[in-house]
Amino acid sequence: LPDGDINWTKAPCRFCGVGCGVLVGTENGKAVAVKGDPKSTVNKGLLCVKGYHQIMCLQAKDRLTHALVKKNGTYVQTPIQEALDLVASKMKETIEKHGKDAVAMYTSGQSTIPEGYVASKFMKGAIGTNNLDCNARLCMASAVTGFLTSFGADEPMGCYEDIDHADVFVLWGNNMAEMHPVLFSRMLEQKNRRGAKIIDFATRTTRTSMAADKSILFKPQSDLAVANAICYEIIKNGWVNTSFVEKHCSFNKGLTNMGYGLEDNYKFKDKPEKIDFKAYKKFLEDYTPEKVEKISGVSVKDIKYMAAYFGDPNKKVVSYWCMGINQHTRGTWMNNLVYNIHLLTGKISQPGNGPFSLTGQPSACGTAREVGTFTHKLPKGVVTNEKHRRLAAKIWKVPYERIPSKPTYHATEMFRAVDRGEIKFIWTQVTNPLVSLPKTSRYRPGMEKDSCFVVVSDVFPTPTSDVADVILPASWHIEKSGLYGNSERRTQHWDKMVEGPGETTPDAWMTIEVAKRMGFGDLFPYSEENHVEEIYNEYRQFHEGDKHGMAPLEVLKSQPGAIWPYVNGKSTQWRFNAKYDPACSNNEDFHFYGKPDGRAVIWQRPYEPAPEEPDNEYPFWLNTGRVIEHWHTGSMTRRIPVLHKAMPNAYVELHPKDAERLQIKNGDKVKLITRRGEIIMPASVNQRGIPTPLQVFVPFFDENMLINDLTLDSFCPISKEPDYKKCAVRVEKV
Numbered sequence: 055l056p057d058g059d060i061n062w063t064k065a066p067c068r069f070c071g072v073g074c075g076v077l078v079g080t081e082n083g084k085a086v087a088v089k090g091d092p093k094s095t096v097n098k099g100l101l102c103v104k105g106y107h108q109i110m111c112l113q114a115k116d117r118l119t120h121a122l123v124k125k126n127g128t129y130v131q132t133p134i135q136e137a138l139d140l141v142a143s144k145m146k147e148t149i150e151k152h153g154k155d156a157v158a159m160y161t162s163g164q165s166t167i168p169e170g171y172v173a174s175k176f177m178k179g180a181i182g183t184n185n186l187d188c189n190a191r192l193c194m195a196s197a198v199t200g201f202l203t204s205f206g207a208d209e210p211m212g213c214y215e216d217i218d219h220a221d222v223f224v225l226w227g228n229n230m231a232e233m234h235p236v237l238f239s240r241m242l243e244q245k246n247r248r249g250a251k252i253i254d255f256a257t258r259t260t261r262t263s264m265a266a267d268k269s270i271l272f273k274p275q276s277d278l279a280v281a282n283a284i285c286y287e288i289i290k291n292g293w294v295n296t297s298f299v300e301k302h303c304s305f306n307k308g309l310t311n312m313g314y315g316l317e318d319n320y321k322f323k324d325k326p327e328k329i330d331f332k333a334y335k336k337f338l339e340d341y342t343p344e345k346v347e348k349i350s351g352v353s354v355k356d357i358k359y360m361a362a363y364f365g366d367p368n369k370k371v372v373s374y375w376c377m378g379i380n381q382h383t384r385g386t387w388m389n390n391l392v393y394n395i396h397l398l399t400g401k402i403s404q405p406g407n408g409p410f411s412l413t414g415q416p417s418a419c420g421t422a423r424e425v426g427t428f429t430h431k432l433p434k435g436v437v438t439n440e441k442h443r444r445l446a447a448k449i450w451k452v453p454y455e456r457i458p459s460k461p462t463y464h465a466t467e468m469f470r471a472v473d474r475g476e477i478k479f480i481w482t483q484v485t486n487p488l489v490s491l492p493k494t495s496r497y498r499p500g501m502e503k504d505s506c507f508v509v510v511s512d513v514f515p516t517p518t519s520d521v522a523d524v525i526l527p528a529s530w531h532i533e534k535s536g537l538y539g540n541s542e543r544r545t546q547h548w549d550k551m552v553e554g555p556g557e558t559t560p561d562a563w564m565t566i567e568v569a570k571r572m573g574f575g576d577l578f579p580y581s582e583e584n585h586v587e588e589i590y591n592e593y594r595q596f597h598e599g600d601k602h603g604m605a606p607l608e609v610l611k612s613q614p615g616a617i618w619p620y621v622n623g624k625s626t627q628w629r630f631n632a633k634y635d636p637a638c639s640n641n642e643d644f645h646f647y648g649k650p651d652g653r654a655v656i657w658q659r660p661y662e663p664a665p666e667e668p669d670n671e672y673p674f675w676l677n678t679g680r681v682i683e684h685w686h687t688g689s690m691t692r693r694i695p696v697l698h699k700a701m702p703n704a705y706v707e708l709h710p711k712d713a714e715r716l717q718i719k720n721g722d723k724v725k726l727i728t729r730r731g732e733i734i735m736p737a738s739v740n741q742r743g744i745p746t747p748l749q750v751f752v753p754f755f756d757e758n759m760l761i762n763d764l765t766l767d768s769f770c771p772i773s774k775e776p777d778y779k780k781c782a783v784r785v786e787k788v
């Protein structure tokens with residue numbers, strides 16, 4: 055088609071953590087087309103089905119265009135200024151009556167960097183509470199604690215260019231063909247061109263398995279045992295990169311049997327203890343391939359097959375994972391275990407060699423992890439560190455004592471506190487917790503109680519906005535300027551392209567307006583027109599001259615992003631390797647400078663069972679996840695007709711043998727029952743994916759079939775990330 059008068063503007067994709075570059079075509083003030091940005095090194099012009107159709111959600115008829123305030127049980131359209139007055143006065147009144155820890159904000163890995171930054175400054179610097187957490191807690195908190203415990207520095211050390219160099223891709227419980235489709239296409243290109251191998255290690259057969267060279271199925275939770283068995287084999291066969299380990303690694307063990315966070319106010323602190331290589335080797339004797347075959351169902355041959363690729367000095371290996379490892383009651387441990395494999399073999403921080411945890415959301419890295427919209431975080435460092443609090447206080451121009459030194463509620467606990475009546479005001483932005491929280495059947499009644507005033511900012515109505523006292527109409531992606539940070543530490547900027555309808559307003563600006571009304575105007579001296587730029591420039595000060603240096607805005611405006619640390623006008627593609635990373639200061643080949651001794655940690659982490667396993671009453675495992683057509687809770691993609699038609703509703707995937715035994719055919723109505731509730735949905739047999747016998751899989755995008763009403767709210771005690779992948783369920787034909 056001729057471009058005509060179409061004006062093309064660059065942006066990162068609105069949806070997943072891959073962060074593909076898109077070009078949005080606008081004509082007469084309207085977004086009319088999308089194409090992949092050929093200049094983007096992330097996607098090289100390619101997009102997936104969600105990326106190509108993203109702007110179509112703007113045509114949805116039920117867009118939230120004006121503020122709505124609940125009066126006598128009905129929503130009344132209210133001028134935005136009046137609604138913001140009400141939000142500010144309710145927040146102020148709650149603080150006056152019940153203290154600053156009675157108010158909370160719950161934000162998102164889909165918030166832009168400026169949105170996350172002002173939320174953090176508002177809650178921690180202005181009000182003085184750490185009651186800020188975000189939905190990224192539900193998807194990659196275990197990756198963060200994994201990185202911090204192993205390397206002392208968050209986020210992957212490599213970049214997407216690893217795909218062009220690796221000989222083998224090991225996918226740990228990661229259906230990349232549907233979750234990170236553009237990266238998977240890049241891997242397939244390398245498989246076809248160079249014969250690179252893809253190993254799919256998972257609990258179900260998916261589209262990823264179908265394209266992989268080898269599909270290895272394991273029993274849920276037993277990935278812990280298999281990873282240890284791989285380390286056992288590496289040591290037994292003399293495949294340890296001894297000089298690397300001696301120079302750059304140390305060994306630790308932590309606490310075991312630490313519970314699953316099922317009770318309220320659960321507290322846990324790990325106690326690392328130094329061990330030596332001999333003790334670690336001894337620990338691994340419990341994980342011989344023969345013993346692990348019994349726990350995991352993975353054959354001795356397949357364990358040795360995986361270990362041999364890691365052990366082969368002539369093969370470059372990249373491990374990829376996302377929710378399969380992170381949403382795990384031992385998520386931090388599983389992250390540590392994958393790092394162990396790469397550290398033992400020295401396959402790390404080099405082109406084509408490395409462990410790479412992927413993110414689900416477009417700015418889980420840039421906003422949630424880097425700006426820090428978690429209860430324990432600050433834009434640099436953590437609230438428990440005096441130096442970090444002093445730096446934040448200096449840049450924010452607030453008294454140092456105002457920033458509390460103790461974290462308060464992580465996501466799950468925040469909603470438990472709402473239910474207990476401790477939090478009396480909560481503001482959610484860019485997220486839909488009453489679809490995405492585990493065991494939503496428990497948390498919905500808490501949000502409905504009159505004891506809590508609920509404010510929801512969003513683009514479309516959702517089950518969360520259904521319980522709000524005030525609904526604020528948010529601008530969508532291209533109706534505002536912004537910045538996102540993707541999985542490979544790449545920060546990307548975009549300019550506002552179209553006007554939003556009605557009184558829609560950027561989330562950052564709504565936060566600033568409420569802050570001003572509460573008397574904090576001095577701390578938010580930004581202009582409405584340029585607030586994104588002004589906020590980003592202020593945020594950059596946190597990382598000036600350090601190992602997280604961010605690129606200047608002019609650079610981000612002129613090119614499809616830059617990878618931090620951005621040093622002397624250059625992105626750093628591989629951290630901790632002196633050849634690529636100027637922050638390595640010890641004149642050696644590698645330097646894990648996140649740790650005081652410069653050494654990465656190999657952790658002794660055992661296999662422990664899941665908190666709820668199948669039994670006679672509930673004989674199946676329940677696993678949940680996404681499908682390629684839908685983004686997150688479906689609030690946007692279900693309003694895109696082509697995606698909705700392709701995948702109109704959720705379903706339960708059954709193994710053909712289980713279906714036959716229960717006399718269930720494809721499309722039959724099936725009832726799923728867990729200890730939390732029950733739900734009816736159509737069966738999927740021999741369709742898109744096949745779970746292992748006695749396991750079912752349900753996607754979570756469908757608000758009319760809320761599978762998260764049934765999931766268990768247990769979490770990793772270190773990261774506090776819930777496990778959506780494992781609980782016990784009964785299946786009945788309706």
Ligand code: SF4
Nearest residue numbers: 067069070074102105
């Ligand atoms: Fe967007 Fe992710 Fe698809 Fe890329 S892979 S187009 S970032 S949804």
